[in-house]
Each structure stands twice: as structure tokens, then as C-alpha cells.
Amino acid sequence: MKAARILYQMLRADFLERVRRYSFLVTLAAALYLAYGVATEKVWIVVGDGYRGVYNSAWIGVLMSICCSTFLSLAGFYIVKNSVQRDSDTRVGQILAATPMRKDFYTLAKTLSNFAVLACMVGVLMLAAVGMQRLQPSASAFSLWDLWAPFLLFALPSTLLTASVAVLFETLPGLRGGVGNVVYFFAWTASLAMGVSGIDDPTGLQLLYRSTHDALKAVDPGGADNFHFSLTIGGERAVRTFQWDGIEWTGKVLLMRLAWIAVAVGISLLASLFFHRFDPARVWRKERGLKVAPAMESEPGAAPWGGASVPGPLSPLVRSGGSQFWPLVQSELRLMLKGRRWWWYAVAIGLLGGQFVPPDASVRSWCLIFAWMWPVLAWSQMGCREERYSTGALLFSCERSLTRQLPALWTAGVLLAVVTGGGMGIRLLLAADWHSFAAWLAGACFIPSFALALGAWTGSSKTFEAIYTVWWYIGPAHQIPGMDFMGTTPASSTLGIYALGAALLVSAAYWRRRQRLGYA
Amino acid sequence: MQLAIENVSKRYSGDKWALRNFSLQLKPGVLGLLGPNGAGKTTLMSILATITRATDGRVLWDGTDVASRPDALRTTLGYLPQDFGVYPNLNAVEFLEYLAAVKGLDAASSRQRIDELLNLVNLADVRKRPLGGYSGGMKQRVGIAQALLNDPRLLIVDEPTAGLDPEERVRFRNLLSELSGERIVILSTHIVSDVEATATDIALISQGTLVEHATPEELLRRVEGKVWEWVVPSTELNAARQKYLIGNTARRGDGVHVRVLGNTPPVGAQPVTPNLEDAYLFRLSQHRAGATT
Numbered sequence: 001m002k003a004a005r006i007l008y009q010m011l012r013a014d015f016l017e018r019v020r021r022y023s024f025l026v027t028l029a030a031a032l033y034l035a036y037g038v039a040t041e042k043v044w045i046v047v048g049d050g051y052r053g054v055y056n057s058a059w060i061g062v063l064m065s066i067c068c069s070t071f072l073s074l075a076g077f078y079i080v081k082n083s084v085q086r087d088s089d090t091r092v093g094q095i096l097a098a099t100p101m102r103k104d105f106y107t108l109a110k111t112l113s114n115f116a117v118l119a120c121m122v123g124v125l126m127l128a129a130v131g132m133q134r135l136q137p138s139a140s141a142f143s144l145w146d147l148w149a150p151f152l153l154f155a156l157p158s159t160l161l162t163a164s165v166a167v168l169f170e171t172l173p174g175l176r177g178g179v180g181n182v183v184y185f186f187a188w189t190a191s192l193a194m195g196v197s198g199i200d201d202p203t204g205l206q207l208l209y210r211s212t213h214d215a216l217k218a219v220d221p222g223g224a225d226n227f228h229f230s231l232t233i234g235g236e237r238a239v240r241t242f243q244w245d246g247i248e249w250t251g252k253v254l255l256m257r258l259a260w261i262a263v264a265v266g267i268s269l270l271a272s273l274f275f276h277r278f279d280p281a282r283v284w285r286k287e288r289g290l291k292v293a294p295a296m297e298s299e300p301g302a303a304p305w306g307g308a309s310v311p312g313p314l315s316p317l318v319r320s321g322g323s324q325f326w327p328l329v330q331s332e333l334r335l336m337l338k339g340r341r342w343w344w345y346a347v348a349i350g351l352l353g354g355q356f357v358p359p360d361a362s363v364r365s366w367c368l369i370f371a372w373m374w375p376v377l378a379w380s381q382m383g384c385r386e387e388r389y390s391t392g393a394l395l396f397s398c399e400r401s402l403t404r405q406l407p408a409l410w411t412a413g414v415l416l417a418v419v420t421g422g423g424m425g426i427r428l429l430l431a432a433d434w435h436s437f438a439a440w441l442a443g444a445c446f447i448p449s450f451a452l453a454l455g456a457w458t459g460s461s462k463t464f465e466a467i468y469t470v471w472w473y474i475g476p477a478h479q480i481p482g483m484d485f486m487g488t489t490p491a492s493s494t495l496g497i498y499a500l501g502a503a504l505l506v507s508a509a510y511w512r513r514r515q516r517l518g519y520a
Numbered sequence: 521m522q523l524a525i526e527n528v529s530k531r532y533s534g535d536k537w538a539l540r541n542f543s544l545q546l547k548p549g550v551l552g553l554l555g556p557n558g559a560g561k562t563t564l565m566s567i568l569a570t571i572t573r574a575t576d577g578r579v580l581w582d583g584t585d586v587a588s589r590p591d592a593l594r595t596t597l598g599y600l601p602q603d604f605g606v607y608p609n610l611n612a613v614e615f616l617e618y619l620a621a622v623k624g625l626d627a628a629s630s631r632q633r634i635d636e637l638l639n640l641v642n643l644a645d646v647r648k649r650p651l652g653g654y655s656g657g658m659k660q661r662v663g664i665a666q667a668l669l670n671d672p673r674l675l676i677v678d679e680p681t682a683g684l685d686p687e688e689r690v691r692f693r694n695l696l697s698e699l700s701g702e703r704i705v706i707l708s709t710h711i712v713s714d715v716e717a718t719a720t721d722i723a724l725i726s727q728g729t730l731v732e733h734a735t736p737e738e739l740l741r742r743v744e745g746k747v748w749e750w751v752v753p754s755t756e757l758n759a760a761r762q763k764y765l766i767g768n769t770a771r772r773g774d775g776v777h778v779r780v781l782g783n784t785p786p787v788g789a790q791p792v793t794p795n796l797e798d799a800y801l802f803r804l805s806q807h808r809a810g811a812t813t
Contacts, residue, residue: 314633314637314640315632315633316671317625317633319625324624324626327617327621327626327627328621331614331617331618331621332618334610335607335609338607338609338610338614339650385607389606389607389608390605391604391605391607393569393571393603393604394601394663395619397571397594397597397599398623398624399591399594399595399623399624400591400594401594404622404624517571518571518572518573
């Protein structure tokens with residue numbers, strides 16, 4: 001009973017803390033927009049040769065729950081992956097660590113509080129689903145169970161799993177920071193691939209796949225042979241419909257879904273093995289993998305500030321009056337790169353050489369794509385570093401901090417892009433391929449501008465890490481011309497857009513910083 | 521060199537005023553800004569350090585309105601905030617080099633300055649260690665060093681001795697006294713002994729308003745003949761607290777020795793020489809009494 005009360009109070013405090021943040025409201029708004037897309041027939045699940053299910057409760061429920069679980073399993077992770085970190089930052093963790101609280105209890109409580117935040121969004125969408133069926137003119141008879149069962153059995157286990165994975169990532173030293181944010185995206189795409197390749201997956205795609213396949217086969221045996229499944233947003237509408245009465249929730253199916261709850265609990269308990277319990281000797285306080293020793297006052301070299309006398313007066317400061325822009329760029333670059341290990345540089349150099357040496361153009365292109373992914377954690381600090389390390393008051397009280405430090409920071413970010421992608425740039429210059437060179441340069445300016453704007457507006461590196469990774473995957477990695485900001489796609493026509501985008505993003509960052517300073 | 525604060529007010533969300541019509545004229549010397557937690561000290565410091573704008577009123581630095589030309593002040597400002605962080609991967613030299621560049625100092629002169637400052641705060645031996653491994657007191661000393669980087673004419677230090685041990689605190693007080701010659705130093709704190717040791721002027725602030733601006737001697741004069749030492753049995757201490765304004769207490773063999781502040785002494789109390797803490801408590805209680813009536 002006492003344990004339940006402690007669990008409830010931990011969950012409640014964490015839940016309230018997070019639902020009162022803007023990020024929660026923004027994600028909820030995005031989820032509701034997705035629901036609106038479903039209601040206005042902008043979001044579709046197309047099965048077979050252009051079929052969709054008739055709008056009954058089962059189809060609406062599954063459509064919305066799949067959208068919900070897919071969206072929340074990605075965006076939700078980034079929303080909730082901060083619960084342990086926050087306890088560490090606020091020093092509440094040290095208070096908790098001094099109580100009899102058990103490690104597995106803590107990670108379980110964190111999982112449940114993550115889940116409560118995400119489940120709250122699922123709950124809102126469940127209510128929206130009722131409204132949607134009422135508003136949908138072609139919707140047939142209403143069945144609450146058919147409508148809500150996919151939410152309960154697809155979306156909720158999926159979000160519980162996301163909640164537990166977020167805690168696991170927070171407890172694993174290597175995955176706690178930006179690396180984890182990037183790694184999770186690839187893990188997420190792999191889990192979706194599971195769903196369409198015949199393996200039961202957390203979001204329930206595979207179950208839906210099998211169920212709709214069987215129903216469609218009864219209507220259009222030929223079409224079912226060419227079965228495919230896609231979630232289309234704003235694409236061509238499915239014109240043909242078929243009757244689908246929902247998933248048959250057999251004992252086996254229920255067991256499969258409930259198994260994900262057991263997996264989530266297991267992951268949560270696994271996380272407790274790695275949880276540092278806020279022990280300063282084990283807390284990895286640096287983001288970039290460099291372990292910091294605990295505070296060193298007891299060490300021989302701790303340098304006490306003893307004695308009551310003060311050394312002689314300071315020499316007068318001579319100001320040269322010249323622009324100190326480049327030393328500041330140098331310092332910003334040092335801040336971005338300091339603490340990185342030798343292998344980080346080795347990989348960057350390897351990718352740099354790979355853009356220049358190999359005769360195969362596609363190999364060179366891929367090297368650039370990866371070269372501009374590799375420094376993502378350096379760029380993601382731009383614009384939010386002051387927030388994160390509480391150095392804002394030191395910097396913003398300096399003369400011309402807005403017109404000197406911000407441009408220096410941006411220049412350092414561009415230099416990083418130019419150097420890491422320099423192999424391709426030199427090759428394009430030597431080949432006098434001016435259009436491609438301009439596209440490459442636009443990409444080199446766009447990436448740090450994007451990082452700077454997102455950092456300045458959100459105050460967090462996570463937003464850039466998540467959005468950039470998704471964009472990198474969809475755009476450059478899949479070489480979709482409009483989305484390829486690196487200009488690796490032949491005859492890219494978006495060069496001007498990205499150059500303009502870079503300028504707008506820098507302006508947005510400047511405006512935000514100016515607003516933050518309260519002074520011009 | 522003059523800093524003028526004219527009717528400065530600051531309102532946060534809704535109707536919450538952190539400062540109301542705060543006015544003060546400052547000339548070179550150390551101003552001790554004393555007040556209880558939540559009095560508005562940090563808000564005033566942030567306004568003076570050009571971190572936030574005042575809702576009403578203005579701050580003039582040598583006659584220039586800081587709101588319209590903040591860089592006129594920033595060029596010559598040294599600021600040690602109450603809460604600040606450091607970049608854990610950088611060492612002390614790199615961190616100070618970075619801030620020197622942000623402050624617009626050239627590399628050659630800042631290098632010499634950094635060496636001197638690290639000696640001054642006794643961090644020269646650990647200059648190459650990442651800041652992430654520094655103790656709280658050592659980080660505070662890095663903060664002190666960065667505030668002095670640009671040889672400021674206005675030095676604002678907000679709760680600077682938090683995190684320092686007693687020896688470091690003494691050292692810091694001495695440093696402030698040394699530095700105060702041709703500068704305006706504003707020392708914001710709620711630790712009276714810090715102010716007692718260094719301040720040439722004291723501003724008492726409570727509930728966002730200026731309660732008193734005077735020299736320490738003036739403040740002490742006002743409480744002369746109003747401080748008493750009284751010995752009470754420990755069982756009667758709570759009752760005494762209800763009846764009198766009590767400052768310091770100390771347990772001794774014959775009972776609890778309490779410092780009573782007031783115009784009328786308790787029976788058996790002996791007059792004692794007032795200290796600044798007595799003056800601070802007395803003036804603050806007067807202000808509170810005035811605010812409630």
C-alpha cells in the first residue's frame with residue numbers, strides 16, 4: 001500500500017510537471033492535427049490495389065490508432081526522454097537517492113509517468129475518434145468497442161513500450177545524449193519495417209496487415225495477391241472500398257498484444273540495472289562521452305583559495321579596438337569540438353577522403369551524406385548551449401553579444417560543414433560544376449542555420465537531433481529531390497529554396513535571441 | 521562615473537511586481553544590497569546587468585540611458601550572476617578565452633589578463649583541468665575571474681559567496697575591497713557579515729522597494745540604545761520570541777543569551793553595542809510593520 005502511494009506520488013509529480021510544458025501541448029496539437037487529417041480524408045490507409053475500408057467504427061478506430069501509435073512511438077519518445085535527466089538537473093534525484101527507494105521501483109515509476117503523458121494524448125485522440133465518426137457523413141453504425149479497441153490494444157501497449165525504451169536510453173551512458181536521439185530514429189524505422197515484413201510489431205501494423213489482407217482477399221482475390229499497405233498523407237485517394245469489420249480479438253491476438261506490455265516492463269527492469277542512482281561518481285555529466293570526475297575539492301590539487309591577502313593589483317587592460325570576430329569563431333569551433341574522441345575525428349577524416357578519392361560518384365555522394373550526419377551532435381548545441389549550461393547571463397551581459405556572438409556561432413557551424421563536406425566541395429570546384437557547388441554550399445549553410453534556429457527557439461538540442469535525422473533519412477539518404485538539402489541529387493532544383501531557407505532560419509534565430517535578450 | 525537608478529519598476533506576469541519605484545544614485549565604492557530572499561535583489565541586478573528590461577523607470581550610466589544604449593554599459597560591466605554554469609569540457613583558460621572573445625578583448629591582452637586572474641583566484645595550478653571536474657567553490661572563483669576580465673568600472677556580484685567556504689569568503693571580501701577604488705561595486709547578498717566587511721554604502725531592499733540607503737555608520741547610529749542582551753531559560757525562549765524582536769541567540773550555562781531589539785527592554789536586559797545585523801533586522805521589522813499598518 002505504501003509502495004503504491006509512493007509510486008502514485010512520483011508518477012503524479014512527474015506527470016504534472018510535463019503536461020504543463022509547451023512541448024506537451026505542441027505534440028498534442030500535432031496529434032490532433034493528424035486526427036483532423038483523418039477526419040477530413042487527408043490521411044489514408046490504402047490496402048491492395050487502391051482500396052480503403054468503409055467508414056465504420058472498426059476502420060476509423062484502426063486508422064486513427066495506427067496513426068496515433070506510429071506518431072507517438074516516434075515523437076513521444078523525444079517528448080518523454082528527459083525524466084531521469086530532469087531529476088538530475090534539478091537535483092531532485094539526489095534527494096530521491098537518499099530515500100529507501102529501489103532502483104527498479106524508480107525506473108518503473110519513470111516508465112509509468114512517461115506512459116501517463118503519452119496515454120493522455122491517446123485518450124484525447126480516443127475522444128476525437130468518437131467525434132470524427134459522428135462528423136463523418138459516410139460513416140456507418142457506431143460501436144464504441146470497435147472504435148476504441150485498437151487504441152486500447154495497439155496504441156497503449158505501443159506507447160508503454162516507447163515509455164520504457166525512453167527510460168532505458170536515459171540510463172545507458174552511451175545513449176543518454178544526442179547519440180541516443182539519433183539511434184532511436186533508426187530503431188524506430190527498423191520496428192516499422194518489422195511490421196511490414198511479417199513480424200509482430202509494437203504498433204500493430206502486422207496484425208492489421210494480416211487482417212485486412214484476409215478481408216480484401218474475399219472481395220478481390222487478384223488484388224489481394226498484389227497486396228500492399230501504405231499510410232498516405234495528402235496522396236491520391238483510394239477510390240474503392242471494402243468491408244472490414246475489425247480485427248478478431250482472439251485469445252492469441254490478445255496475448256500477442258499483452259506480450260508487449262511484458263516486454264515494456266522487462267525493459268524498465270533492465271534499465272534499473274544501468275541506472276546510476278544519481279551517484280556523482282557514476283553520472284556521466286558530459287554529453288559527448290567524456291566522463292567527468294566528481295568534484296575535486298578533496299584532491300591534492302584542489303587549489304584552496306586560502307590566506308586572507310590578495311596578490312598585487314591587476315595590470316591595466318589594453319584594448320586594441322580591432323574586431324575580435326575570428327578569435328570568437330575559433331572559440332565557438334573549439335566549444336563545438338572539444339571533448340570529442342580521436343575516433344570521431346578518424347571517422348570524419350575517412351568520410352572527407354571518401355568524398356574526394358573514390359572514382360565512383362555514388363560512393364562519393366554517400367560519403368558526403370554520412371559526413372553531414374556525423375557532426376549532428378556538434379550542430380545540435382547551436383543556439384541552445386547557453387540555456388543548457390546556464391551561461392546565458394554571462395554571455396548576454398556582454399557588449400554586442402547579439403551582433404558578435406551569434407554570427408560567430410553561425411560561422412563556426414558553417415565552417416564545420418564546409419570542412420567535413422570539403423572533399424565534395426573541392427571536387428566540384430575542380431570540375432567547375434558550379435551549379436552543384438552552389439547546391440553544396442547552400443547545404444553547408446542550411447544545416448547550421450537550421451540547427452541554430454531550432455536551438456534558439458526550443459532551447460533544446462533534441463528537436464534538431466530528431467527532425468534533422470528524420471529529414472536526413474527521408475531527403476538525402478533516399479535522394480528525394482525536393483527534400484535533399486545537401487544537393488546530392490542530380491539537377492537539384494531546390495538550391496535557391498535552401499539558400500533562402502538558411503537566410504530565413506538565421507533571421508529567425510536572431511529574432512528569437514533578440515527577444516530573449518530583451519535588448520537590441 | 522555614476523550609476524543612476526530612477527524609479528525602476530519590474531512587473532512579471534500578471535500583477536506580480538518584483539520592484540516598485542526603486543531609485544538610487546551610486547558613485548565609486550562598494551554598495552551592499554541587503555534584503556531577505558525574494559526582496560527583488562536579483563531582479564535589480566538583472567536590470568543593471570542589462571539582462572532584462574525594467575517595466576518602468578530608467579537606468580543611467582554616466583548620463584546614458586542603458587535601455588536605449590545597453591552597450592555603453594556592457595563594455596565596462598563585470599557581472600557575476602547568482603546562478604551560472606560553465607562549459608564542462610573546457611578548462612579554465614579556454615573558458616576565460618572564450619568569454620574574453622565574446623567581450624571583444626584581443627587575444628594578446630586577454631591572455632595576460634587571464635594568467636593574472638587565475639593567479640588571483642588561485643586556480644593557476646588547475647588551469648588545464650576540465651571545468652566539469654571543479655568543485656562549487658572553484659567554479660565560483662572562475663565566475664569571479666570572468667567578471668574581472670574586461671577590467672570593469674561597474675562590477676555587479678549577486679550572492680557571490682554562496683558556495684565558498686569561510687576562508688574563501690574572507691578572501692573574496694578582501695578582493696572586493698581591493699577592487700573598489702575607482703569602480704562601482706554592487707554586492708547583493710543576504711549575508712550581513714559580507715556587507716559589514718566590505719560595503720561603503722548599504723541599500724536595504726524589501727518587497728521590491730528601497731527601505732534605506734545609508735552608510736553602515738548611519739545605520740548603526742539609528743539602532744543605538746535599542747539593542748539589549750537578555751538571559752532567558754530555554755523553556756521561555758518561544759514565549760520571548762512571541763513578545764520581542766529577537767536577533768541572535770546563544771546557549772550558555774546560565775540560559776539562552778538573546779539579543780532583543782526594541783525601544784523598551786525586557787526586565788533584566790542589559791544594553792549592548794549594536795552590530796549591522798541588529799540594524800538590518802530592526803530596520804526591516806520597522807518596514808514590515810509599516811507595510812502591514
